[in-house]
Amino acid sequence: MNPERRPLIAGNWKMFHGGNSGLALAADVVSIAKRVPHADLVISPPYTILGAVSLDCQGKKVAVAAQNLHAKDKGAFTGEISGPMLVESGCTWVIIGHSERRQLFGETDATVAEKTAAALQYGLLPIVCVGETLAEREAGNTLAVVKRQVEAFLDILAGSDKAAAIAYEPVWAIGTGKNAGPAEAEEVHAAIRAWLVEKSPALAQRTRVLYGGSVKPDNAKALLGCPNVDGALIGGASLDAASFGAIAEAAEALAIAR
Numbered sequence: 126m127n128p129e130r131r132p133l134i135a136g137n138w139k140m141f142h143g144g145n146s147g148l149a150l151a152a153d154v155v156s157i158a159k160r161v162p163h164a165d166l167v168i169s170p171p172y173t174i175l176g177a178v179s180l181d182c183q184g185k186k187v188a189v190a191a192q193n194l195h196a197k198d199k200g201a202f203t204g205e206i207s208g209p210m211l212v213e214s215g216c217t218w219v220i221i222g223h224s225e226r227r228q229l230f231g232e233t234d235a236t237v238a239e240k241t242a243a244a245l246q247y248g249l250l251p252i253v254c255v256g257e258t259l260a261e262r263e264a265g266n267t268l269a270v271v272k273r274q275v276e277a278f279l280d281i282l283a284g285s286d287k288a289a290a291i292a293y294e295p296v297w298a299i300g301t302g303k304n305a306g307p308a309e310a311e312e313v314h315a316a317i318r319a320w321l322v323e324k325s326p327a328l329a330q331r332t333r334v335l336y337g338g339s340v341k342p343d344n345a346k347a348l349l350g351c352p353n354v355d356g357a358l359i360g361g362a363s364l365d366a367a368s369f370g371a372i373a374e375a376a377e378a379l380a381i382a383r
């Protein structure tokens with residue numbers, strides 16, 4: 126981990142814990158935050174409890190992210206939620222372009238770029254997701270695919286002075302229990318860092334690059350210990366306070382040790 130970038134540990138709850146169980150989990154994460162003063166924690170519950178969770182987390186060192194947003198600020202877009210609405214609900218972050226949204230909901234590099242610009246415009250910090258499929262990896266195209274995805278929004282991040290995050294989430298590692306090995310993750314993270322540096326050293330310095338895909342307590346230390354891995358975006362293991370806490374503690378220990 127780069128000493129100037131605090132580890133960012135983010136839990137993407139996806140379509141789980143949208144009611145009382147989510148409020149209880151958020152309270153547990155507030156307790157975890159007290160044990161990890163050197164790490165930044167973000168939780169991303171479903172829309173239905175964003176407002177309530179944000180209120181409970183206010184001033185407690187746990188930031189709240191939405192899982193998506195619409196690029197427009199308002200309008201006749203049934204079922205959609207805008208950046209200003211998320212800000213009003215207390216969100217400070219938003220996940221953009223998750224592979225599930227790209228694969229299941231038709232999001233493209235172009236819509237991801239549009240949403241990234243909208244997030245920054247409305248005062249939200251984006252966590253923009255990239256990552257290759259298994260077929261793309263097996264064809265030797267991992268870096269080309271990730272580069273194309275990153276290039277779609279690189280100028281937008283460079284045009285803002287906000288500290289956004291990029292999450293590298295190999296699609297084949299999401300929810301499969303098959304994480305990228307530390308060397309595989311570091312190869313892509315180092316490439317992303319190099320593209321950021323090429324665009325602007327200041328951008329590279331402020332942008333945290335998170336790894337996502339089957340991060341668990343038993344592999345967190347090895348993954349988070351990679352030089353260009355600045356944190357994690359966690360799905361399944363973020364749904365349980367004990368496992369999310371153990372990963373946050375691994376980040377804390379590494380941050381103290383460096």
Ligand SMILES: O=C(CO)COP(=O)(O)O
Nearest residue numbers: 137299300338339360361
């Ligand atoms: O999609 C993810 C986080 O956004 C990763 O999910 P898992 O940790 O369940 O593999």
